[in-house]
Amino acid sequence: MGKAIDVVKSGGKRPTESFDKSKLHASIVAACLSVRSPEGHAHDTAERVCETVIIWCETKPEITSADIRRQASKALETHHPEAAYFYNHHRVIM
């Protein structure tokens, strides 16, 4: 990725931070593993989702963590619908 992208955290109260691909990758892998995907498949899916999100955010100087989540979820939906469901819903389980 060419330049650093600032990520505004949810609620806007915490300080912004640079986009960290590894964090997104880890969260996608966790969502895939949660629905019992094999580990290799989970990493492949996460890699593809990260690429899609990076392409989307490259043109933007500042994005929110909710934006990343939305874009990742959209990309995950095409690669792994079941994991996308869990990724989307894990905050509204309780």
Add this chain to the structure above:
Amino acid sequence: MNYLETFAIIALAGMIHASFQLSVSMLTLLSGHAIGSKTSQARLSRLTGGFVAGAMIMTTLIVSFLSYVASVIFGSVVSPLAWAVACGISLGLALGVWIFYYRKERGTALWVPRPMARFLSERTKATKLSAEAFSLGVTSVIAELLFIIAPATIASFALVSLPNDLQLLGIALYVFIASLSLLGVYVMVGSGHKLSRIQRWREDNKRFLQFAAGSALAVLGFYVYVNEVVVAAVAVAGAL
């Protein structure tokens, strides 16, 4: 009340308790985080087992405590006034369940205040040991005490009318039935079912579960009111 009626009331109260979803939500989250962080199957079983054990033990303690208090205050015959109060709480909570048990948003977000839900969610995410999972199970029952109190109180009032040995059986029956939903999730997670399927089922059926829990609370409250309060009042009026 004969034994059959007493056990039927305890069983229905247990079913109502089982239909409350906070513990199930927390167990689903706990399993999701554990599986997502590549926890071994044995450790996953220990964590979920610890959670279920914690919830079951807390349920046992609550019902035993309420039964003890009821037996100290009333002996083996609970007064119609106490039954009427329990019925009032049950009918009020039935209304509460119908109106606000689930939030009006996607997913299975519950009535729990958001800061508390966030705290429980973070705690669930950070749980790595069986002992932590056990205390999380205990916490889940305490956190839902607002709704659990009605079926637990009615079951406790029913329990004190039984002989001592049958009281233990009654408590075991209540705890077993109240934990059936948790045991179901525990078995499904342990046997390799996908959490997304469990969560999707919960989401698809949440309105039905909400309606069923509220209706069952109303039915229980109404039945007990007629059986314990109206019948007692009619008997007193007849004796005059």
